[in-house]
Amino acid sequence: MNRDTITVAALWAVLTVIGEALVIGIGLFPAPLAEEAKIVDEAFEHLVILGVPVFTFVVSVLVYAVIRFRRRGAELEDGPPVRTHGKWVAFWFAWTTALTVAVIIHPGVTGLRSLTASHGEDPDLLVKVTGQRWLWTFEYPEQNVTTINELVIPVDKLVRFEVTAPDRDVLHSFWIPAFRIKIDAVPGLVTHTYARATRVGAFEEDVDYRVQCAELCGLAHGKMAATLSVVSQEEFEQWAKGRARVEAR
Ligand SMILES: [Cu+2]
Numbered sequence: 001m002n003r004d005t006i007t008v009a010a011l012w013a014v015l016t017v018i019g020e021a022l023v024i025g026i027g028l029f030p031a032p033l034a035e036e037a038k039i040v041d042e043a044f045e046h047l048v049i050l051g052v053p054v055f056t057f058v059v060s061v062l063v064y065a066v067i068r069f070r071r072r073g074a075e076l077e078d079g080p081p082v083r084t085h086g087k088w089v090a091f092w093f094a095w096t097t098a099l100t101v102a103v104i105i106h107p108g109v110t111g112l113r114s115l116t117a118s119h120g121e122d123p124d125l126l127v128k129v130t131g132q133r134w135l136w137t138f139e140y141p142e143q144n145v146t147t148i149n150e151l152v153i154p155v156d157k158l159v160r161f162e163v164t165a166p167d168r169d170v171l172h173s174f175w176i177p178a179f180r181i182k183i184d185a186v187p188g189l190v191t192h193t194y195a196r197a198t199r200v201g202a203f204e205e206d207v208d209y210r211v212q213c214a215e216l217c218g219l220a221h222g223k224m225a226a227t228l229s230v231v232s233q234e235e236f237e238q239w240a241k242g243r244a245r246v247e248a249r
Contacts, residue, residue, distance in 0.1 A: 008064045015056035023048050030208050034179035035196045039115050043107035050099060118194050123160035131165050131172030131185035134220035136211055143240035149226040151211055154236040155197050163191045173215035178208035203227035
């Protein structure tokens with residue numbers, strides 16, 4: 001191995017150690033407040049940890065080449081021709097291909113499987129969500145409650161969200177940052193997602209407790225948010241009773 005290769009390898013090692021320490025130590029995410037959030041965060045962290053050496057490799061080679069092989073003085077001729085370095089190319093190709101295939105399987109397939117594991121279960125609560133320009137409507141069919149821009153759910157219960165948008169509206173996306181779940185709200189189509197909140201909390205204490213539109217949908221897209229409260233089952237029942245519509249006879 002020549003001096004350049006050894007220097008680049010050393011630079012790569014140092015940058016990788018620094019990079020990994022940063023991404024592990026920095027805490028990339030706010031607190032995960034649903035079971036789904038833990039799965040998503042784990043997958044993301046996994047990908048970032050694997051991605052750091054790839055990134056630092058490219059940066060090391062680039063920075064070293066720019067400094068070491070820069071033009072010195074008035075050189076008017078071309079440099080010597082450079083042959084393809086077959087071994088390096090093979091190493092890069094094999095390494096990145098193996099990495100890609102590995103992450104498709106884990107956390108790709110396995111993560112998706114654990115994320116959808118609860119979808120076969122009977123949900124404890126059904127909430128019908130409608131996203132339109134520019135507000136969210138939440139309908140609780142069993143509780144006979146409808147709210148606007150206010151989502152309340154019980155803690156530790158599996159909630160099924162059936163999401164849609166009115167026929168003459170545009171695409172929106174139902175996103176709860178604290179839960180890391182996101183699903184499109186499509187006019188004329190019902191999509192669904194699930195969440196099981198792990199901690200009681202409310203928007204007033206933590207802004208991640210909110211529903212935010214995540215699909216650019218026009219002028220007030222950024223303001224298309226609803227507050228989320230995660231409460232105990234008793235509190236939820238009380239709240240629903242207080243909000244229940246009185247059927248007109
Ligand atoms: Cu929207």
